[in-house]
Amino acid sequence: MTVFGRRLPGMSSLILWGLLWEVVGRLGVTFFIPPLSEVLVTLFATIGTPAFTKALSETAYAFTMGVTSAIVIGVPVGILMGKNRLLDELLLPWVNIFLSAPLTALVPVLMVLFGFGMKSIIITTTLFAIWIIILNSRAGVMQINRSLIEMAHSFGASPIDAFVKIYFWAALPEILGGVRIGVIRAVKGVIIGQLLISIVGFGALFELYSANFLMSHFWAVLIVLFALAFTISEFLAFLERRVAYYAAKR
Amino acid sequence: MPQTRDAAALHQAHDVDYAVTAHKVSKNYGDVEALKDLSLEFPRGQLTTLLGPSGCGKTTLLKIIAGLLAPNSGEIQVDRKTVTGPGPDRAFVFQDFALLPWASVIRNVAFGLELRGVAKSEREGIAEKYIQDVGLGGFENSFPHELSGGMRQRVGLARALAVDARVLLMDEPFSAVDEQTRRKFQEDLLSLVQHENKTFIFVTHSIEEAVYVSDQIAILLPRPSRVSEIIRPSGFRNRGSENIRRDPEYLDIVDRIWSSLRSYVE
Ligand SMILES: Nc1ncnc2c1ncn2[C@@H]1O[C@H](COP(=O)(O)OP(=O)(O)OP(=O)(O)O)[C@@H](O)[C@H]1O
Ligand SMILES: [Mg+2]
Numbered sequence: 118m119t120v121f122g123r124r125l126p127g128m129s130s131l132i133l134w135g136l137l138w139e140v141v142g143r144l145g146v147t148f149f150i151p152p153l154s155e156v157l158v159t160l161f162a163t164i165g166t167p168a169f170t171k172a173l174s175e176t177a178y179a180f181t182m183g184v185t186s187a188i189v190i191g192v193p194v195g196i197l198m199g200k201n202r203l204l205d206e207l208l209l210p211w212v213n214i215f216l217s218a219p220l221t222a223l224v225p226v227l228m229v230l231f232g233f234g235m236k237s238i239i240i241t242t243t244l245f246a247i248w249i250i251i252l253n254s255r256a257g258v259m260q261i262n263r264s265l266i267e268m269a270h271s272f273g274a275s276p277i278d279a280f281v282k283i284y285f286w287a288a289l290p291e292i293l294g295g296v297r298i299g300v301i302r303a304v305k306g307v308i309i310g311q312l313l314i315s316i317v318g319f320g321a322l323f324e325l326y327s328a329n330f331l332m333s334h335f336w337a338v339l340i341v342l343f344a345l346a347f348t349i350s351e352f353l354a355f356l357e358r359r360v361a362y363y364a365a366k367r
Numbered sequence: 368m369p370q371t372r373d374a375a376a377l378h379q380a381h382d383v384d385y386a387v388t389a390h391k392v393s394k395n396y397g398d399v400e401a402l403k404d405l406s407l408e409f410p411r412g413q414l415t416t417l418l419g420p421s422g423c424g425k426t427t428l429l430k431i432i433a434g435l436l437a438p439n440s441g442e443i444q445v446d447r448k449t450v451t452g453p454g455p456d457r458a459f460v461f462q463d464f465a466l467l468p469w470a471s472v473i474r475n476v477a478f479g480l481e482l483r484g485v486a487k488s489e490r491e492g493i494a495e496k497y498i499q500d501v502g503l504g505g506f507e508n509s510f511p512h513e514l515s516g517g518m519r520q521r522v523g524l525a526r527a528l529a530v531d532a533r534v535l536l537m538d539e540p541f542s543a544v545d546e547q548t549r550r551k552f553q554e555d556l557l558s559l560v561q562h563e564n565k566t567f568i569f570v571t572h573s574i575e576e577a578v579y580v581s582d583q584i585a586i587l588l589p590r591p592s593r594v595s596e597i598i599r600p601s602g603f604r605n606r607g608s609e610n611i612r613r614d615p616e617y618l619d620i621v622d623r624i625w626s627s628l629r630s631y632v633e
Contacts, residue, residue: 262465264462264465267430267459267465268461270435271435271457272478272482273453273455273479273483274482282481362468362512363468
């Protein structure tokens with residue numbers, strides 16, 4: 118963004134929105150929006166409390182497990198779909214359906230199948246993240262230059278070699294893009310899981326704070342969550358830029 | 368062209384050793400008959416060019432020889448062994464270079480050896496030698512996108528040379544580089560054919576290029592795709608690469624090929 122010909126650092130618009138938030142909060146328009154300064158004070162007060170660290174570790178655990186399985190399953194499935202016509206025809210409709218399906222509606226089914234514990238929350242997280250990862254890995258493989266595959270084949274590459282040394286790397290820019298969007302969806306998935314399945318982690322905090330109208334606590338946790346999601350997503354964007362030098366030239 | 372025919376007869380009489388033979392090879396893509404009963408022999412240690420109008424099946428034949436495509440009927444033999452797939456006796460140089468964009472020059476050149484399980488230090492030593500040979504010394508750690516088209520094709524050539532295959536298959540290797548680089552490549556190719564004891568199978572669209580670099584030119588014609596004529600330019604081969612283009616025989620052969628191909632160009 119440039120103002121009066123000067124380049125502002127990224128995210129400067131956040132300052133503007135922060136100021137607006139503070140003003141609206143001070144005006145006391147609604148109890149729902151306390152001043153930002155008050156939220157920040159609450160944030161630093163809660164961040165070290167045992168309740169908060171417990172919530173953070175529970176959420177981080179479910180999130181990490183969910184995202185890891187989404188990647189470990191999603192990337193190879195996507196690559197195989199891109200390579201194999203038959204598999205693609207079999208799976209693509211399902212992937213598309215689940216990508217746009219209201220997954221929240223599936224959560225009760227998961228509870229019946231997998232119980233009310235961490236397992237269901239992890240699976241919910243995976244389900245939110247995996248489809249876009251599959252779809253992007255598939256797209257990455259489908260745009261791969263045919264002659265790279267022929268090259269590997271002509272030099273005697275085994276199928277495993279081709280998978281690890283050609284397909285994976287050729288699709289990496291798209292895979293990382295898919296993982297980045299998947300991670301953002303997984304944040305949604307883990308919180309929905311924690312709210313609907315068993316009241317643990319950040320979900321429990323949200324539940325607790327909103328039920329007791331502790332709005333500055335509520336916003337404080339939301340800001341922490343946003344900051345975490347933003348950091349992870351920026352880290353993945355950084356990885357994407359690392360491979361951008363060849364993304365345009367495959 | 369009496370002198371070329373004599374030369375051909377001479378070769379026949381000496382019963383030349385063929386590195387690669389194609390015997391009645393046919394290939395269909397659905398309804399399209401790309402090749403029909405094509406037979407052709409490739410003398411060892413020489414460069415044979417496949418020349419012909421677009422779509423006549425040059426790439427198809429090259430890929431069948433490489434083992435990347437299976438023929439519908441007929442067979443290819445390399446050193447009297449029937450081809451069933453890619454093998455270490457053949458290496459391919461690609462028109463679009465087919466370099467790994469995420470890998471450095473040295474890893475690209477060593478990639479064929481990497482796939483063959485050669486240890487890292489050994490294959491990088493070999494790759495280093497061929498990088499020097501093709502004139503890319505100092506670019507070992509550059510990436511393909513940092514190189515010009517001509518330099519990229521040198522990487523592709525070094526990769527094919529590094530696996531030390533006896534047969535080199537080149538599909539329009541110089542068509543994506545500029546004219547000056549192309550001429551330099553043609554001269555380099557001539558000395559490569561002379562100094563490396565390898566059999567080269569070369570595809571080009573350029574008649575001049577074919578006559579300049581080839582020991583044998585197979586003219587392919589479309590529908591049904593077959594070898595219509597084999598020409599062996601021989602008279603000017605040992606008169607030095609700088610004199611070839613003014614040699615009367617060179618000019619005659621170029622003219623003759625053009626007159627047989629012109630009817631296929633609309
Ligand atoms: N994968 C394919 N599917 C269907 N038809 C194909 C395929 N590849 C080639 N063909 C057809 O086979 C014929 C021979 O193709 P090929 O690529 O071998 O020709 P070529 O001589 O290399 O042409 P060019 O000089 O344009 O490179 C063409 O008519 C082409 O349309
Ligand atoms: Mg071709």
